[in-house]
Amino acid sequence: MATANHNLSDYDKTTIPNANKFRFGIVVSEWNPSITEGLYNGAYQTLIQHGVLPSNIVRWNVPGSFELVYGCKKMQKQMVNAVIAIGSVIQGETKHFDFVCEAVSQGIKDLNVLDPTPVIFCVLTDDNLQQAIDRSGGKHGNKGTEAAVAAIKMAELRKNM
Numbered sequence: 001m002a003t004a005n006h007n008l009s010d011y012d013k014t015t016i017p018n019a020n021k022f023r024f025g026i027v028v029s030e031w032n033p034s035i036t037e038g039l040y041n042g043a044y045q046t047l048i049q050h051g052v053l054p055s056n057i058v059r060w061n062v063p064g065s066f067e068l069v070y071g072c073k074k075m076q077k078q079m080v081n082a083v084i085a086i087g088s089v090i091q092g093e094t095k096h097f098d099f100v101c102e103a104v105s106q107g108i109k110d111l112n113v114l115d116p117t118p119v120i121f122c123v124l125t126d127d128n129l130q131q132a133i134d135r136s137g138g139k140h141g142n143k144g145t146e147a148a149v150a151a152i153k154m155a156e157l158r159k160n161m
């Protein structure tokens with residue numbers, strides 16, 4: 001289902017466990033900061049709403065989405081229950097977009113395979129700035145909210161394994 005048909009901020013709050021015992025790492029790309037800050041705010045506020053203590057949210061910045069893989073790999077070792085990778089990749093004139101998106105998605109997938117700490121893929125890959133705006137707190141909701149919900153659910157799943 002396309003995002004246009006499912007608002008990223010809509011979810012059943014009754015299905016979310018209390019996250020007051022969990023600790024989360026959030027790694028934020030500095031490229032397109034107006035977008036990534038919106039994603040971070042969505043994720044942060046959602047974690048707080050579900051009981052996470054501010055002191056249990058660790059934030060690191062990296063230069064761009066390509067560096068999210070390295071930052072998340074290191075964040076996995078910080079005694080956190082889950083990691084959220086936040087980035088915004090916007091198509092330019094060249095194929096660089098394709099290489100960055102492929103590297104980040106494959107790299108984060110690999111982190112989930114190789115380490116027991118889940119890493120949530122909160123990376124927008126948009127054709128233009130408007131699409132990114134719409135998905136970072138605009139008309140289609142906030143992917144940061146969606147990512148925080150996923151992080152809590154994965155932390156709970158890991159706890160029960």
Ligand SMILES: Nc1c(NC[C@H](O)[C@H](O)[C@H](O)CO)[nH]c(=O)[nH]c1=O
Nearest residue numbers: 029031063064065066087088089090
């Ligand atoms: N064009 C975008 C980039 N490019 C930078 C790369 O992510 C990387 O930092 C650089 O190639 C050095 O290794 N990054 C984004 O996050 N978003 C873009 O739109």
Ligand SMILES: CC(=O)[C@@H](O)COP(=O)(O)O
Nearest residue numbers: 090091092093094096097
């Ligand atoms: C995703 C990118 O790296 C891209 O925005 C860079 O722009 P360009 O392809 O015009 O160099």
